Amino acid sequence: MSDMASTAESPERLITVEEFDRMWNSGVIGPDDRVELVEGRIVRRETMNAPHASIMARMTQRLSEALGEAVMIWQQLPVVAAERSKPMPDFALIKRRGDYYAGALPVPDDVIAIVEVSDTRLRFDRGTKLRLYARVGIPEYWVVDVKKKTIEIYREPHELGYAPPTVAKKGERVSFAAFPDVVFPVDELLG
Amino acid sequence: MIVHGEVRRITADEYNTMAEIGIFDADERVELIDGVLISYAPPQGPEHAGLLWNCVELIRKRLQGTTAFWSQMPLVLCDDTVLEPDLALLVAKDTYRRELPRASDVHAIIEVAWSSLSSDRTRKLRVYAEAGITEYWVADVRKERIEIHRDPRGAEYASYRVAQGADSVSFATFPDAVFSVDELLH
Numbered sequence: 001m002s003d004m005a006s007t008a009e010s011p012e013r014l015i016t017v018e019e020f021d022r023m024w025n026s027g028v029i030g031p032d033d034r035v036e037l038v039e040g041r042i043v044r045r046e047t048m049n050a051p052h053a054s055i056m057a058r059m060t061q062r063l064s065e066a067l068g069e070a071v072m073i074w075q076q077l078p079v080v081a082a083e084r085s086k087p088m089p090d091f092a093l094i095k096r097r098g099d100y101y102a103g104a105l106p107v108p109d110d111v112i113a114i115v116e117v118s119d120t121r122l123r124f125d126r127g128t129k130l131r132l133y134a135r136v137g138i139p140e141y142w143v144v145d146v147k148k149k150t151i152e153i154y155r156e157p158h159e160l161g162y163a164p165p166t167v168a169k170k171g172e173r174v175s176f177a178a179f180p181d182v183v184f185p186v187d188e189l190l191g
Numbered sequence: 192m193i194v195h196g197e198v199r200r201i202t203a204d205e206y207n208t209m210a211e212i213g214i215f216d217a218d219e220r221v222e223l224i225d226g227v228l229i230s231y232a233p234p235q236g237p238e239h240a241g242l243l244w245n246c247v248e249l250i251r252k253r254l255q256g257t258t259a260f261w262s263q264m265p266l267v268l269c270d271d272t273v274l275e276p277d278l279a280l281l282v283a284k285d286t287y288r289r290e291l292p293r294a295s296d297v298h299a300i301i302e303v304a305w306s307s308l309s310s311d312r313t314r315k316l317r318v319y320a321e322a323g324i325t326e327y328w329v330a331d332v333r334k335e336r337i338e339i340h341r342d343p344r345g346a347e348y349a350s351y352r353v354a355q356g357a358d359s360v361s362f363a364t365f366p367d368a369v370f371s372v373d374e375l376l377h
Contacts, residue, residue, distance in 0.1 A: 012228060013215075013228035013229060026212045027208075028208050029199075042201075044197040044199045
């Protein structure tokens with residue numbers, strides 16, 4: 001569809017967050033749809049196999065134990081990233097709020113870091129999503145490669161992307177820039 | 192912009208609901224092709240509008256009573272494709288006020304092509320052929336000619352003819368109603 005969508009004379013009609021929400025409320029998008037809105041397009045979320053799910057479970061536990069007091073761990077919950085983007089990152093570290101964001105979903109200013117755990121969607125997570133997160137100023141972005149068991153850590157966002165990533169492998173240790181003293185062995189997070 | 196994630200395709204039913212609940216602005220023209228929403232430019236001003244009007248009126252006068260006319264309104268080609276062709280000649284039925292017409296209701300489709308020429312020739316031709324639309328005319332306004340495609344086979348048409356000037360054209364379903372290219376395009 002990419003060649004088709006890029007036809008200048010009839011561009012793809014992109015969806016806004018507001019329209020996406022109305023589609024949800026009216027049942028056009030149903031609870032069975034595991035989707036998120038990325039750059040105006042409704043995108044299916046990755047289906048998880050066992051290794052992927054297992055990493056999700058490990059990371060849920062370790063991130064909560066180590067950082068659960070300092071931040072809220074927002075797991076596969078929506079973040080309003082831009083006018084046409086409402087992604088549901090695998091993990092978002094967001095600023096604590098008394099109301100748990102009951103009034104309004106987190107926006108980029110609330111986000112300390114985002115983690116995407118990726119098996120078959122690496123191109124998407126390193127491409128479209130990375131550019132989105134960088135553009136809206138998410139200060140830190142991790143891409144976990146399920147197959148290679150590595151963590152790519154992107155920092156210093158600018159308009160077009162991030163500075164080149166550091167890549168952590170098994171046997172190495174990682175931490176978020178906002179919490180340098182909280183160190184995770186890669187093996188503990190990825191098994 | 193290219194998204195490498197798996198795009199969640201929109202169905203014709205969902206597209207219709209989106210139109211009903213007002214997702215699209217009243218003055219916005221949106222079509223659904225292969226499950227993807229496509230904005231298309233409204234008719235390009237008085238000349239295009241006048242030309243289309245002339246075409247529709249001429250055809251209407253000669254085919255009155257034999258076919259239903261559907262002009263720039265949604266037509267369901269398949270489960271994930273809804274287009275608004277410039278003119279579709281439909282099997283006369285009284286159900287269209289309740290239900291959008293489908294590909295099987297169509298005798299022929301005409302697109303008056305101006306700036307949308309390449310998309311009408313390639314993308315729409317494929318969609319119409321795949322939906323089994325038996326006859327598809329592209330009126331090329333700039334070159335003052337009509338391309339007539341018949342006999343859909345897969346994603347293409349097996350029969351293709353170009354008519355211009357004083358050439359006579361008619362629809363396969365209505366062979367007795369004869370038009371000249373000049374009168375349709377002027």
